[in-house]
Amino acid sequence: xxxxxxxxxxxxxxxxxxxxxxxxxxxxxxxxxxxxxxxxxxxxxxxxxxxxxxxxxxxxxxxxxxxxxxxxxxxxxxxxxxxxxxxxxxxxxxxxxxxxxxxxxxxxxxxxxxxxxxxxxxxxxxxxxxxxxxxxxxxxxxxxxxxxxxxxxxxxxxxxxxxxxxxxxxxxxxxxxxxx
Numbered sequence: 611x612x613x614x615x616x617x618x619x620x621x622x623x624x625x626x627x628x629x630x631x632x633x634x635x636x637x638x639x640x641x642x643x644x645x646x647x648x649x650x651x652x653x654x655x656x657x658x659x660x661x662x663x664x665x666x667x668x669x670x671x672x673x674x675x676x677x678x679x680x681x682x683x684x685x686x687x688x689x690x691x692x693x694x695x696x697x698x699x700x701x702x703x704x705x706x707x708x709x710x711x712x713x714x715x716x717x718x719x720x721x722x723x724x725x726x727x728x729x730x731x732x733x734x735x736x737x738x739x740x741x742x743x744x745x746x747x748x749x750x751x752x753x754x755x756x757x758x759x760x761x762x763x764x765x766x767x768x769x770x771x772x773x774x775x776x777x778x779x780x781x782x783x784x785x786x787x788x789x790x
Contacts, residue, residue, distance in 0.1 A: 707726075713748060744766060
C-alpha cells in the first residue's frame, strides 16, 4: 500500500487513476472523509478525561471502604482463633496467661509468673501469633479491661487506642468472651 490517506486522496482527485484503475466518485468521497477525520480533537479527549475522573471519584471511596471492612473482619477471625487457643490453655492449666506472659505463652511455655504445670507440648497456636491486618501485634490483657477473664485487642489503622479498635470484649455472653 505505502500511501497515506491524504496522499491517496490527492492522487485520486488529480489523476483519477491508480495503477491503471479508474475510481468512482464514491471511493473518492470515502477517502476524503478518512483523510479529514483521522484522530480526536482536544475537546473530545478532555471530555473523556473528565468522565473518567468523575467515575474514579465515585468508585474509589467504595473500594477503600470494603478494604477496611475486610480488615476488621480478618481481625475478628484472628481474635476468635486466639480465643480458642486461650480456652485450651485454661482447660489444661486452670488459668489464663497473665498480661506479662501475653499471647506468646500460647507458642512457648512461660518461664515467668505463674508457670503452667500441664502446658501442651508444641503449644496451643501452631501458626505463631499473627499480626493484625494493619501489621501491629494484638494487645492482650488478663484480666480484661472490663473485668472479664481476658481481652484481645487490635488497635486498628492508627495503632493506638481509639474507636476503630477491634476487641474480643465487643460482645459478652454470660461472662464468656466471644468474638464478633
